[in-house]
Amino acid sequence: MSEEVKLHSIWESPFGFRVQIALSFKGIEYEYIEEYLKDKSELLLRYNPVHKKVPVLVHRGKPIPESMVIIEYVEETWPEKPILSEDLHERAMARFWAKFSDDKCSPAIFKYFSTQGEEHDKAKAELVENLKTLEGALKGNKFFGGETIGLVDIAAGWMPMWIQRIEEVLGNKVVEENSFPHLQGWFHDLLNLPFVNQNLPPPEKLREHLKNFRNSLLARST
Ligand SMILES: N[C@@H](CCC(=O)N[C@@H](CS)C(=O)NCC(=O)O)C(=O)O
Incomplete structure (x- = not known):
């Protein structure tokens, strides 16, 4: 059977x-299909009729929605170069921290990004707290997975690029060396991994996109 993989x-x-970093880390070749959210393709609506969102991975014609579900599928389908430990407790804790980054850090980043004034200051303080907690999960290691990357590095792998661009748009920093020495080291090390680096969107393009997105959110809320 063909190994045909599309994203x-x-x-x-x-x-x-x-998902792109998970596939690249594993060395899986795939066809990338750019969607347009203002005019979602028939295929996307068919592949993810429940949420109608990207990403969707299609493997041998079968669609899998939801990024973390996709990443677990990728791990199970191509177990070489594992991103989860063989130890069941370590696997469970990696899932715990991946979920923490989604449940606590992502909404806090969005709030920090999309608010102003007092609400923004409160959101920033909340984000700092959550990032400090996440930093604790590094336990002084280079990556959340230890010496090499694991599930948590992949789940939270977008944060360095996106947080840095958000900081530029807002003109204030949330991750500074004196308050987050380990997390800043992780930002640096992660961004320098070839399979991460090669998938990064162009920084200026992302900054412009985020600037426009923030302006549209603020305009909607006034
Ligand atoms: N929980 C989903 C979130 C996916 C998501 O929010 N995708 C956004 C793009 S970043 C989307 O497709 N939005 C389209 C829409 O809301 O109509 C995942 O992890 O895959």
Whole structure:
């Protein structure tokens, strides 16, 4: 049977990006299909009729939606170069921290990005707290997976690029060396991994996109 792999995504999606790094880390070749969210393709609506969102991975004609579900599927389908430990407790804790980054850090980043004034200051303080907690999961290691990357690095792998661009748009920093020495080291090391680096969207393009997105969110809320 053919190993045909296709990924439907959009270039600015952090969820799509995490799937791209998982596929690249594993060395899986795939066809990338850019979607347009204002005019979703028939295929996307058929592949993800519940949420109608990207990313969707299509393997041998079968669609899989939801980025973390896709990443677990990728791990099970191509177990070489594992991103999950063989130890069941370590596997469970990796899933715990991946979920923490989605449940706590992602909404806090969005709030920090999309608010102003007092609400923004509160959102920033909340984000700092959550990132500090996430940083603790590094336990002084280079990556969340230890010496090499694992599930948490992939789940949170969009944060360095996206947070840095958001900081540029907002003109203030949330991750500074004196408050996040390990997390900043992780940002640096992760961005320099070839399979991460080669999938990054162009920084200026992402910054412009985020600037326009923030302006449209602020205009809607006034
Ligand atoms: N929980 C989903 C989130 C995916 C998501 O929010 N995708 C956005 C793009 S970044 C999307 O497709 N939005 C289209 C829409 O809301 O109509 C995942 O992890 O895959």
